[in-house]
Amino acid sequence: MESSPPQICEGLQHMSESMFVGLCEIVGTSQQVAIRRETIDIGEMVDRRVKRYDGIIQMMSGSMREGFRLEGSDVDWMYWPNSRRVIMDMSHSEYYNTANTVLILSDSSESPPGFTLLQLLTRRMNRDIHLALVRMNDRVYISSSIHRQLTCSSFFLNSTVHGPCGSGVIGGLEYDTAHCFVCDFWPLSASSWIDRCHSWPDPEVVDDIVRNGCHFVAIGHPLGPHANEEWRISFSRAEYKLVYSMNHCQLLIYGLLKIFLKEVINQQSEETNKLLCSYHMKTTVFWAIQQNTLPYLCPQNLLAGFWVCFKLLLKWVYKGICPNFFIPQNNMFLTKVNGSAQNRLFLQLHELYKKGLACLLQSSSIRSYIIDVLYNPRLSICTDESMIRSEVDYDVENVAQSIICSFNHGDISQTSKAIHTIEQFVESPMTHHQVVPIQKLAITILQRTPFLLQKMNNDTGVNKQMYIADKLSCHMLKLAAKFGYVSNMLYIAMYYYKTLRYREALSVMKMTKVKLAQPYLMHETHVHRERYTEAVGGQPWSSKIRQAVAVNIILINEFCYINELIPEQQSALQNKSHKLVIPVFVMLHFLEFLCYRHIDTALSLAALDELQVLVHHDQGRYVCDISRDISWEILGICQQMTGNLQAALYSYKQSLDTQYPLHQIHTSTQRRIQDIVQSTQHQYIEDLPLD
Template sequence: MARSSIEKRESLHFYKYLCQKIGSEKVVKTRRLICVISDIGQGEKMMTSGSKGEGLDLNGSDFDAMIIDPNFKVYQSESEVQDDCFAIPLIMNTEEAQPCFTQLWCLNHNIQTIPNVLEKHHRGYVLSGELFKLCYKNFSDVKIPALYSGKIHGPCISDKNDTLDIAWCLKCDKWIYQAEPWISRPRTTWPPHEIISKVISSGVLMVPIGCKGSINEHLEWRISFSVAEKFLIFSFSHTQLLCYAMLKILLKEIIEKHEDLKGLLCSYFLKTLMFWILEETDQYQWRPDNIIPCFMACLQRLLYCVKYSILSHYFISDNNLFYLRFNTNNEGLLTTILTNLYKQGINCFLSSETLHDFQSQSYETTESLINRSLQQIMPTFCAIRTNGRTDRVLRLLYNFLHVSMTALSRVLFLFQISEACTLVPEITQYSFSLGNKHNYSRYKHDLSHLVIGSHSDAVSGLLKLASFFYVHKNYEASLNMIRYTLQKCTSEKIYTTFFRNKNTFNPIQKHVLNLMKHEKLHTIMKSLIIHPCGFEVDSSIIPQELQQDVARTHNVFHTLPFAHFLSLLCYYHLNDISSCRQSLQRLKYVQWILSDCGTIIFEPESLNTIIFCGIGYQLIGETYIARHTFRVAAKLDKLNSTSAASRLFSLTS
């Protein structure tokens, strides 16, 4: 067999392997759609970014989002400021900053409006990037539970575990002068004209971080092309996207294992490298049967850029991203490592965590491919959670009716709409002084939303409906709903908390998935997936007994113990103490089984289950056992994130 035929066969085999490990074209499309639909629900203020926004879900990938501050609007000159602009206008000054950076000057009549984030400079008042971040860090602690006690990380506010990065940024609607040469510079066939048009119309963002080493670093803002870059990434062929993913894996799982090289390169450099390569090469080369030579060409280009310390910014080429990036020691070490990796060819991945088994991996059966696809989609689906505003539901519904063109997008829209509907009733505050007629109307309004929301998964939507009935003292209806949901909590169900660690499916789940392999995605997810039962801050549909658990932050409960706890509460209010005790015993058994098997991996959910037991003992008058139970939970609650300590205090004071 000719060598070229062998190389094509090896490339094709490796391409199929990568599709299984990193994601097939359909899986990537689904991930992107999930993020896009979620962003639509937020209006024009939020954009999912980072690997997940690009359609990848690699080891160590965190969730990145950019939120545009609507209180400001950036302009390139004072003459562009619109008279009817409600936002505070800021004027770019790039003359005193390095390429890709700018200062933002505030017009004099707005100085008193935002004094806490301004600094006096020799030409007037400048919006300080550092003060802006500090302001939003304090705001995040109060408004976004996940960022409580977080930290500033570059231009972002990050959570304690570095799994969530939020960048508050500003928007300039027009394409900036410095990037105008990008529009008409010579290129082959990529990016196509329609993508260039989209890029230009997207404008640019300003993120609060200055040029390292600049005397005005704390006052500067980096010009970000994140929206444009997302358009470009989405235009990649699947072969190109896989090569990009392989570079990221090489960086995170091989190069950065060397402590001296950690943080020296970043994903943004790899993205920029890919943009330049694609602009300069023939698109026909990027075929599945040529993926290994394509990747090796990317690695060779990276080696060249490091060796000669040159990597031009893709949109503003005057900015060399590698200028003064390396010293003699780390440049030499990095060059040596990249040279050795290049000599190994595709075997360089033998030491990576994600792709180490490519030589021994055989083609998988249809069953395992279905399982893997669902596993690859679910982490992204579960990371994008809605909030409970009514306007979000309306926005999602409008786009579902007018924009959704494919069957897949309609399925994902329906799931997002269903979940959003479950949250709408939580913001309802009943005022009985308005009269029975008004309250009955609100009751029907909330009930209808919860019925729609019951289609968001197999169980949690139904349990929120049962909780709603309980809050309205319709205990029999609540018990009927609970009995129905408990019948659905069977061993083939897939709890989404598992996907935090990307566990594999058990044999029963694999068997059921295989039986359902010809069903539509909507049917599979509606039948098998169970989300945690989450409640927003001060939710109006959570039992009064749990109000202090949502007084400060959103809270989530494992569905099975929550169902038994809700059953206990219903029997207690019906004065059926015998059934109440039976529910408590079932709750204890479930808590023991789940903890013993190690399946509750999200600590607050596990602690909440112990707290349920304590509340149950307290209700039936067994105060000593209740006190002991709360003490156990409080001891396990290292971060004081639950109500265990306060409940224990109330019983001992």
């Protein structure tokens, strides 16, 4: 097993170059990965700075956070209460104000490596903690199993328990949400990791990781003495920072291992396809880099690096030991990869090993990149990333990632904090990849604040304040449109409609329609590449988005944008959904219909006809599948307003029965259906002839 990487052709270097290109197309180039990471990092940074001390902090983790966008991957979120802190020693309590902080002590004296009990030290608590408390040895602990059950559906309804997480599917995307606790201190059991970091990662990365501590997720060791009460130490934050510190070829090897696991290893047999997971692949790469068996990598030796990792994995399976990267005493194979299952898995991996790099031919995703070289060994391969991805690809990436980076806070103090945070960012040196999400956040705040101000001033009812706020609101919305997407103009139209300025709203929509009709328009990630490049190629991103990019309209459900959608927003909030994502063309026709009802009935009906054609016949170009529930709902609202109750009933039933319930508006849909049915029955009784 110590042989050098086998060759399936003379041009191993050539094949590595081909694999580099293929993985850049599947995983992403270094620039694409940077865009993804910076977008998430900045969004979370702003969110944490404006969050109240008693709020819930969220962090994306897993492969999405690391920069991957592999087909079929899930998205992982970690949530923790900001005002509850785990300490490693009683002396750490002096760093906290116990008047507003719940302190929890980590007690790992009786737990296996990597696990601990969490002892509640202070009485201040909420219902979730109170119900999860258990008493052992005259001390009060938080039970991980009870806490997991209580918080499983805290963020998405109808989630099911999966490990320490609540799991489910939204719009075809699988998610895992872990409700955990945070600790500002590095665990003593992981101190050996600091001592091992001589060559990798850099000291600055090590210091940053240690300074940010760790988390505790709600799952115990199945063989531990208190499996239902124990919590696992999570190094998710440290892990994504380690992945960030990889060079791009090392990242691609990690990506190749993830693909190889899914498409080759896990296809060997049903008996063994659940024994290994992506986390084992990550751990393999971490150890290989730190042990200097993955030196500086380049496209020419990428496959050699893969083979090093595969041999290490094979060695671990043979021994039945997979040492956790931070706490090596924690053997991650202990409960699954043992006995007969371990033996079967080793034999399968060894058969793949004997095939050499030819085993990669079993992967459907990467097979073609090997075959191309096998059949044409003199094929010229360019590994310049700028030739692998075009300008349009990076623009599409920016649009796709900007959807993730949003600002959802609903009061003026948090908005002010966010603006101040963005100002600080702008005044400091920024990379190109940082500018885009910062611009997106600034525009988002500009277009949401007017609706917040209107809510505040409607509550006070002071005319002078309302006049000043209106002037300021119009100015902010115009600024957002000036520097934002083409579709941002519709927020101006919404504001005009809400303030009864129907003609002004229609004037804005008329200009918007012209821009949305351009053949080079990038709508979400749909674009005619040649026309787009011809129209705006080479221009700064800020110029492109206001000329040629449109995105869906996002309504935060804590604000009122359009009175006719209040029931839908209330229904969504009741079901823990905090925003409506409305296709831009659906919103355009909806607003036209609403405004023309006060000016010209014929034009109002014409707008309704356009909306009906769009919702009934669009094949995913302008109305994506996950937005069809709200699109059918809006069509039904318009039809009901015109008195076409049968058509409205059909639309509501489409929204309720045949579409994915992304927006959780079913309560309002059912109520609207009930209103129509009762209205029809009442009318029927009224029309009965009198004897």
